[in-house]
Amino acid sequence: LCRHCPIPPVYDGRFFVVAADVVLADVRQQVEAGAEHITFGVPDFLNGPGHAIEVARRLHREFPSLTWDFTAKVEHLLKRRELLREMAGLGCLFVVSAVESLSDTVLSHLDKGHTRADIDAALAALRAAGLDMRPTWVAFTPWTMLAHYLPLLDWVGANALVDHVHPVQYSLRLLVPPGSLLAAHPGMRPYLGRLVETDFSYQWTHPDPRMDALQAP
Secondary structure (H helix, E strand, O other): OOOOOOOHHHHOOOOOOOOHHHHHHHHHHHHHOOOOEEEEOOOEOOOOHHHHHHHHHHHHHHOOOOEEEEEEOHHHHHHOHHHHHHHHHOOEEEEEEEEEOOOHHHHHHHOOOOOHHHHHHHHHHHHHOOOEEEEEEOOEOOOOOHHHHHHHHHHHHHOOOHHHOOHHHHHOEOOOOOOOOOOOOOOOHHHEEEEEOOOOEEEEOOOOHHHHHHHOO
16 A cells, blocks of 8 residues: 555555466466566565465476566565565575665655665565565655765665666656545645646656756756
8 A cells, every 4th residue: 555656546455366376377388488587576475475475385396496586565574574585495586675765754655664674674584584685766756855865875885785776766756647645645735746648647846956956867
């Protein structure tokens, strides 16, 4: 139910399981086409931990040399941390996680369900299990100040994650599509502009013009 995500307005917090046989059949086709690594891009991977570990075990039994990665929320990585080491042993190499920001103020507005302290704890849990973290960011929001942006870069460097973050992540601007939970959020209203239909997103302006200038291409 992250407030900024386009998924909650569609699914309203509901969770759907794709049968393991269906997932494995899809993987089988990709392996036959030459795939050596599989990505589970769905952010709900650890919403159903029993199902996820069943898929991982079956995947490894059938394709023991196949590597894979998955996407999971920070809060799920902490809640399901007991599964991480086994997943590493089943061929998982890294985990993509929508960290989004190191500012508790920004995280609260986005309703991410985690804090700055949780981010550090999740990174430590992954590394203890032998897994790498690939954090993703929403680097520019109306609540992200210059005082937040530079420490983000420092944190990535201090944690040896420079090669784990795609450079475009440092320029990503918050999107507010029609139907977004953010569009009606009181914290967003002061900055929200018109709907640009061709972009399927509302414009917004940062209270500090320097931030808009920094983000501009």
